[in-house]
Amino acid sequence: MDTRVKRRHFLRVAGAAGAAYGLGLTGRFPRIARAQEREMSILMFSSFVPANDEELRMQAAEFGKQNGVKVTVDFISIPEMAGKHASEVQAQSGHDLSAFENLQTAMVQDQLIDLDDVNEEIIKRWGPWHPIAKDACFLNGHWKAVARMSVAFHVTYREDYFAQAGERPPDSWSDLLKSARVLRAMDHPVGFAISQCGDANNSLYQILWGFGGKLVTAEGEIAVDSPETEQAIAYVQEMFPLMDREVLAWDNAGNNRFILSGRGSWTLNPASVYMSAKKSNPELASKLNHQGALTGPKGRFGIGDFYSFGIWKFARNKQAAKDFLRFFYEENNQNRYIETGGGFNLPAHPHFDGHPVWRRDPKLQGIIGYTKWQKLTGWPAPPDRRAQAVYATFILPNMFAQVVSGKLKAKEAMQWATRQLRDVGYK
Amino acid sequence: MVARRTRRALGYYLGVLPFVVFSLFPFYWMIVTSLKENSEIYDLRAIPFWFRVSPTLEHYAFLFQRTAFLTWMGNTAIVAVLSTAVAVVISILAAYALARLRFRGGETLGGAIFAVYLVPTTLLFIPLSEVVRDLGLADTRWALVATYPTFLVPFATWLLMSYFRTIPLELEESAWIDGCSRVGALIRVLLPTAVPGVLTAALFAFTLSWNEFIYAVMFVSSTAQKTLGPGVVMELIRGDVFYWGELMAGAVLGSVPIAVAYAFLLDYYISGLTAGAIK
Numbered sequence: 001m002d003t004r005v006k007r008r009h010f011l012r013v014a015g016a017a018g019a020a021y022g023l024g025l026t027g028r029f030p031r032i033a034r035a036q037e038r039e040m041s042i043l044m045f046s047s048f049v050p051a052n053d054e055e056l057r058m059q060a061a062e063f064g065k066q067n068g069v070k071v072t073v074d075f076i077s078i079p080e081m082a083g084k085h086a087s088e089v090q091a092q093s094g095h096d097l098s099a100f101e102n103l104q105t106a107m108v109q110d111q112l113i114d115l116d117d118v119n120e121e122i123i124k125r126w127g128p129w130h131p132i133a134k135d136a137c138f139l140n141g142h143w144k145a146v147a148r149m150s151v152a153f154h155v156t157y158r159e160d161y162f163a164q165a166g167e168r169p170p171d172s173w174s175d176l177l178k179s180a181r182v183l184r185a186m187d188h189p190v191g192f193a194i195s196q197c198g199d200a201n202n203s204l205y206q207i208l209w210g211f212g213g214k215l216v217t218a219e220g221e222i223a224v225d226s227p228e229t230e231q232a233i234a235y236v237q238e239m240f241p242l243m244d245r246e247v248l249a250w251d252n253a254g255n256n257r258f259i260l261s262g263r264g265s266w267t268l269n270p271a272s273v274y275m276s277a278k279k280s281n282p283e284l285a286s287k288l289n290h291q292g293a294l295t296g297p298k299g300r301f302g303i304g305d306f307y308s309f310g311i312w313k314f315a316r317n318k319q320a321a322k323d324f325l326r327f328f329y330e331e332n333n334q335n336r337y338i339e340t341g342g343g344f345n346l347p348a349h350p351h352f353d354g355h356p357v358w359r360r361d362p363k364l365q366g367i368i369g370y371t372k373w374q375k376l377t378g379w380p381a382p383p384d385r386r387a388q389a390v391y392a393t394f395i396l397p398n399m400f401a402q403v404v405s406g407k408l409k410a411k412e413a414m415q416w417a418t419r420q421l422r423d424v425g426y427k
Numbered sequence: 428m429v430a431r432r433t434r435r436a437l438g439y440y441l442g443v444l445p446f447v448v449f450s451l452f453p454f455y456w457m458i459v460t461s462l463k464e465n466s467e468i469y470d471l472r473a474i475p476f477w478f479r480v481s482p483t484l485e486h487y488a489f490l491f492q493r494t495a496f497l498t499w500m501g502n503t504a505i506v507a508v509l510s511t512a513v514a515v516v517i518s519i520l521a522a523y524a525l526a527r528l529r530f531r532g533g534e535t536l537g538g539a540i541f542a543v544y545l546v547p548t549t550l551l552f553i554p555l556s557e558v559v560r561d562l563g564l565a566d567t568r569w570a571l572v573a574t575y576p577t578f579l580v581p582f583a584t585w586l587l588m589s590y591f592r593t594i595p596l597e598l599e600e601s602a603w604i605d606g607c608s609r610v611g612a613l614i615r616v617l618l619p620t621a622v623p624g625v626l627t628a629a630l631f632a633f634t635l636s637w638n639e640f641i642y643a644v645m646f647v648s649s650t651a652q653k654t655l656g657p658g659v660v661m662e663l664i665r666g667d668v669f670y671w672g673e674l675m676a677g678a679v680l681g682s683v684p685i686a687v688a689y690a691f692l693l694d695y696y697i698s699g700l701t702a703g704a705i706k
Contacts, residue, residue: 074648091556280465
């Protein structure tokens with residue numbers, strides 16, 4: 001038998017295959033039908049606390065069983081979420097319910113259905129949310145998301161080092177400066193990131209606000225070049241020699257390593273340091289403690305990463321997604337979810353500030369109610385793409401870093417920041 | 428005589444030593460860190476290059492017992508092998524056409540194919556999301572098998588095109604004279620001669636597929652469908668907490684198939700690269 005491939009035959013087959021592939025790519029094949037209408041999918045961030053993820057999975061399964069819906073929950077890490085959102089929005093297809101961080105809700109608000117009814121039910125039942133929930137989720141007159149929780153950026157400090165130094169844990173930025181001098185001499189410095197990472201944004205916004213500074217007004221006008229900002233810069237400049245120079249190169253885990261190594265005495269971070277230490281170094285964990293936001297000349301301001309849930313307009317099962325949110329916000333389910341979080345995630349609603357998980361562990365009592373001080377990144381600027389660009393391009397940390405590293409003077413750094421803010425679209 | 432030979436050998440080894448250290452240090456670091464206890468990883472008094480206390484396998488145990496590591500390895504292998512196979516077949520045909528057939532715009536087409544390779548995946552994933560949806564492959568590993576050839580084919584085509592051009596046309600002409608068809612000559616004469624080039628293209632495609640991250644993150648979400656890179660990163664970096672030991676263990680094990688592939692095919696790889704794309 002002649003097994004040779006004939007040229008014409010080859011061309012015919014290859015041409016047909018190419019055409020078929022091309023048709024497939026251009027969508028002229030009927031799309032493969034979605035098997036069942038009663039399916040619902042959730043896209044979530046991997047939580048710091050794996051048990052929290054498991055609890056959400058269990059609640060999703062319970063909800064599915066009760067309502068005859070097949071619910072799947074997928075977890076991805078935080079840095080990948082923005083890309084995933086972009087991909088799903090472009091395809092107008094993907095998960096029904098998605099988690100959002102900080103300004104992400106505002107950035108995709110046109111793609112989200114209104115959740116006024118779900119929010120109003122919650123407010124009617126328990127009263128208003130913490131203010132930050134409204135800043136993040138109430139956009140252009142509608143609730144576009146339901147607040148979930150906050151990973152607060154509070155104080156973590158070493159009780160033993162402060163005791164040896166004869167210092168009380170600082171309550172204000174000026175207290176911290178005083179303690180930092182003593183702790184530097186003991187070779188157990190304090191530290192916060194002044195680098196290109198989210199933790200640096202979260203640390204330096206608190207200081208900027210505490211001194212009365214802001215990058216942009218609520219109307220979107222550039223306001224960084226001010227005496228208040230100059231005071232905040234002067235403060236950080238004074239702090240910098242008292243910290244390790246590595247703070248200029250820290251990533252988001254830099255402050256974790258700083259405390260977990262036993263060197264650092266004070267930093268700004270969620271309770272992840274303490275919770276990691278509880279697992280890997282219980283002796284160190286016993287020496288750690290937490291505290292809320294520090295106060296500055298113009299008040300006490302907190303920050304953190306704030307999380308919410310939204311439902312896509314392209315969701316296949318919007319009603320089931322909405323019903324799941326109602327289910328998730330039943331008192332018992334919230335209590336279970338908070339319990340499995342071990343106190344790491346702070347509640348978005350003050351109704352749950354009194355949850356026993358924070359009272360059971362004396363080390364966590366200092367952070368109860370932190371959410372009430374919290375502002376959204378970029379505040380008081382409106383939550384939008386420009387504020388996200390400021391966060392993502394690290395304009396604030398770079399302004400401080402250029403001064404403390406001696407590259408620019410304070411005035412020049414503020415002028416530099418003004419130009420950067422103009423570049424991202426502020427007037 | 429012996430002393431001279433020893434001196435020469437010493438010279439060779441000393442010359443190559445910095446490159447070996449530079450290349451192998453990341454692997455050494457990964458292996459050492461993957462075998463350290465967590466408390467030692469964070470201990471500033473510990474020597475980072477060696478162990479202060481006995482090595483532990485706890486991170487490897489965690490990986491196998493508490494994550495879907497084996498599933499991710501299996502998915503990665505399936506995706507890498509299939510997308511490499513698809514890409515190599517398409518590339519052989521494309522490269523043959525560009526290297527051997529004369530048609531209007533052939534040169535431009537060759538350049539255009541390579542230009543496609545230069546478009547970053549961070550841009551391409553957005554339009555490709557629509558393609559994946561239209562093919563009904565969202566959140567399956569088959570989405571990766573369908574999309575990886577988009578960056579594998581241009582590179583492999585370019586490499587093979589250069590390689591085919593180094594093979595004398597007379598070999599195929601002889602086959603034609605003996606009654607072989609063009610496709611027959613491609614299969615029976617050109618490809619056996621071009622084995623180093625084809626294997627190099629396959630090895631490169633396999634490595635790129637094995638290590639690909641962006642598409643794997645964007646098109647696949649569920650744990651059971653994830654490939655190695657996204658699986659390890661997404662499940663072992665939680666907020667600002669990095670499971671360093673487990674991450675390093677995952678990186679060590681994930682490197683093994685690539686290292687094995689290169690170890691067996693290194694000679695082909697070198698001859699493929701030097702005879703094809705670079706020469």
